[in-house]
Amino acid sequence: MHRHGLKIRHADDPSVEPERDDPMRRILVTGGCGFIGSVFVRRHLNQHPTDEVWNLDALTYAGNLSSLADVADNPRYSFIHGSICDGPLVEELISSAPVDAVVNFAAESHVDRSIEAPDLFLQTNVLGTQTLLEAARRNGVRRFLQVSTDEVYGSLGAEGKFSETTALAPRSPYSASKASADLLCSAYHHTFGMDVVITRCCNNYGPYQFPEKLIPLMILNAMGDRPLPVYGDGLQVREWLHVEDHCAGIEAVLERGKAGEVYNLGSGEEMTNLSLVQRLLKLTGKDESLISHVTDRLGHDRRYAIDSSRAQNQLGWSAQVSFENGLAATVQWYRDNTDWWQPILSGEYRNYYRKMYDGR
Ligand code: NAD
Ligand code: TYD
Numbered sequence: 001m002h003r004h005g006l007k008i009r010h011a012d013d014p015s016v017e018p019e020r021d022d023p024m025r026r027i028l029v030t031g032g033c034g035f036i037g038s039v040f041v042r043r044h045l046n047q048h049p050t051d052e053v054w055n056l057d058a059l060t061y062a063g064n065l066s067s068l069a070d071v072a073d074n075p076r077y078s079f080i081h082g083s084i085c086d087g088p089l090v091e092e093l094i095s096s097a098p099v100d101a102v103v104n105f106a107a108e109s110h111v112d113r114s115i116e117a118p119d120l121f122l123q124t125n126v127l128g129t130q131t132l133l134e135a136a137r138r139n140g141v142r143r144f145l146q147v148s149t150d151e152v153y154g155s156l157g158a159e160g161k162f163s164e165t166t167a168l169a170p171r172s173p174y175s176a177s178k179a180s181a182d183l184l185c186s187a188y189h190h191t192f193g194m195d196v197v198i199t200r201c202c203n204n205y206g207p208y209q210f211p212e213k214l215i216p217l218m219i220l221n222a223m224g225d226r227p228l229p230v231y232g233d234g235l236q237v238r239e240w241l242h243v244e245d246h247c248a249g250i251e252a253v254l255e256r257g258k259a260g261e262v263y264n265l266g267s268g269e270e271m272t273n274l275s276l277v278q279r280l281l282k283l284t285g286k287d288e289s290l291i292s293h294v295t296d297r298l299g300h301d302r303r304y305a306i307d308s309s310r311a312q313n314q315l316g317w318s319a320q321v322s323f324e325n326g327l328a329a330t331v332q333w334y335r336d337n338t339d340w341w342q343p344i345l346s347g348e349y350r351n352y353y354r355k356m357y358d359g360r
Helices: 035-047 065-071 087-095 111-116 119-138 173-192 214-223 243-256 273-284 309-315 323-336 338-346 349-357
Strands: 026-030 052-057 077-081 101-104 143-149 196-201 203-205 228-231 237-242 262-265 270-272 291-294
Touching: 026 035, 035 052, 035 065, 035 243, 052 087, 065 077, 065 338, 087 119, 101 119, 101 243, 111 173, 119 143, 119 173, 143 173, 143 243, 173 196, 196 243, 203 243, 203 323, 214 228, 214 273, 214 323, 214 338, 228 273, 237 243, 237 273, 237 323, 243 262, 243 309, 262 309, 270 273, 273 291, 273 323, 323 338, 338 349
Parallel strands: 026 052, 026 101, 052 077, 101 143, 143 196, 196 262, 203 237, 228 291
Antiparallel strands: 237 270
């Protein structure tokens, strides 16, 4: 395993003396250098002081090693640079030492990019998940947790919420790829008896979110006095959950979820994009004249809302961070952490922004 920089002892190697402080569990997190994965890795290391965490991440445009700079030297943390689509690497990794659970965050995650170039979404989100499932199955990984999204359910009208029994009806290449991955996970549970659990969460916000997504994009544009590009009429509705609450929900499902089950994770904090942008303008002290209505996203889902009573009743999980406090803290985080986002705004992302927004 030296080529991945991992210091892995093989449990069956007779020359290796067992250590008294062997980790209780070894968790393989994928996509841990992304927005949600990085929060999960840090949280898990803090809350499970004997667990070891491996982070397999391809470091795409969305992966950022600096998001986990504070844990890089933790002896219970290992970073492996590689893709979930690389079958031999994934197999080598999972067979090299007992892995208790795989938590799969790795994905192409942005709907707008999936409209521009769907292929990569299918490769990473569908085939990458299947590659992981296969290696986990072959090597007897105890539990596989798939991090999914409420977008697999499609779009709602003015009323109602998605429950776990709502039929899958994805409408963007992104959500279609995530729904496909969910179906593969269910298939591995039913066909091979694998212990698979799926979480489906609403829109996340918080620190370390890549600025292509609505909230950080609008915060940074407002801070820089640039126009805030609201798609169409801005009356699309999203439900927002703080990333720490999402990660607490994933932990609850990892610990106490029932094999084969799906758990929706939401906050009940629904609002239109326009009202959210107005709040952000207040928090950044900027004027509403910065709002610019631009051409709508193709096939734009009108409303998402999620019923998370199963996770609340069966797992005792619920959102703890109020949207008001969480949003204010997020704005403050972007104010305080220019070192994190400045290199992104001045790098390749500039070309993406021009391509997506110039003349829209
Ligand atoms: P992100 O785009 O910020 O991060 C994705 C990470 O995956 C990056 O570190 C990237 O380098 C890595 N990655 C991409 N392709 C890879 C590959 N082939 N192999 C290994 N690593 C790879 O995404 P995010 O917002 O943190 O989302 C994480 C997961 O949560 C995704 O599966 C997403 O579908 C799901 N999700 C996100 C939200 C949200 O609001 N952001 C809501 C619900 C569910
Ligand atoms: P986004 O953060 O891309 O998440 P998702 O599409 O997965 O819900 O977008 C959230 C909402 O904000 C969505 O309705 C699209 C809208 N939006 C804009 O109006 N302008 C923007 O520049 C972006 C990125 C999103």
